[in-house]
Amino acid sequence: MGTSISWPTTLPLPTIEGYGVHPGEAILRTEMEAGPARQRRRFTSMPSRISVRWLFRRQQFALFEAWYRWHAKEGGAWFEIDLLGGLGLVAHEARFTRQFEARVRGGVLWEVTSELEIRERPTLSEGAMNLLLEEEMTGLGVSIEALHTLVHATLPGPHVW
Numbered sequence: 833m834g835t836s837i838s839w840p841t842t843l844p845l846p847t848i849e850g851y852g853v854h855p856g857e858a859i860l861r862t863e864m865e866a867g868p869a870r871q872r873r874r875f876t877s878m879p880s881r882i883s884v885r886w887l888f889r890r891q892q893f894a895l896f897e898a899w900y901r902w903h904a905k906e907g908g909a910w911f912e913i914d915l916l917g918g919l920g921l922v923a924h925e926a927r928f929t930r931q932f933e934a935r936v937r938g939g940v941l942w943e944v945t946s947e948l949e950i951r952e953r954p955t956l957s958e959g960a961m962n963l964l965l966e967e968e969m970t971g972l973g974v975s976i977e978a979l980h981t982l983v984h985a986t987l988p989g990p991h992v993w
Contacts, residue, residue, distance in 0.1 A: 835925055837903050839913035843892055850885035850945060851916065855953065879949050881929060882915060886944045893934065893942040900932065907931065910951075917953055925951045 839845075856878030862870045888896055904911055907928030915924045932946040956964070964972070 835910045835912055837909055837911040839911060840895060840899055843888070843896055843899075844886060845914055845921075846882075846884040846886055846916075848916075850883060852883040853917065853953070854881040854883070856880055879951060880953050882926070882948045882950060884946055884948055887937070888942045888944060889940070890942065893944070896944065900928075904928065907946075913948075915948075915950065917955075919954050919956070922954045924954070 859871050860874045864870060886896070900907060903909070904927070907930075910925050910927045912923055913926050914921050915926065917924075926948040929947045929949045932944050934942050934944045937943045955961075
């Protein structure tokens with residue numbers, strides 16, 4: 833990651849409720865007068881947008897507002913944050929695409945919503961994808977577990993060799 837700004841570790845990550853990934857449009861489609869439309873790939877990498885929602889206690893909201901203003905440069909700076917995707921909770925480079933909105937919930941919590949832009953969605957490598965497409969997932973998981981047991985529990989440690 834190329835950024836030195838990180839999401840504060842003392843603040844919670846976005847909630848699952850309201851969370852959504854919106855991939856960018858990488859395909860250019862041209863409708864034809866007759867016959868099927870033509871499509872081509874315009875970009876190999878497209879930013880995606882992620883709808884986010886946080887629940888903060890009052891002190892956390894105060895810290896978030898200050899971090900947003902000073903470190904995130906009113907939302908315009910790129911920062912590193914762990915976000916949920918197909919590979920699980922993974923570090924992403926993100927920035928805000930619009931000003932956050934905050935509402936008081938139950939007089940105790942602040943609900944903050946916004947949208948983040950991420951540079952690139954982490955995905956499986958092409959090799960890993962091809963392997964998973966060719967192999968049955970359950971059998972592959974069993975094989976990986978058996979290999980792990982063999983290497984870490986059955987075989988002698990490196991000091992024996």
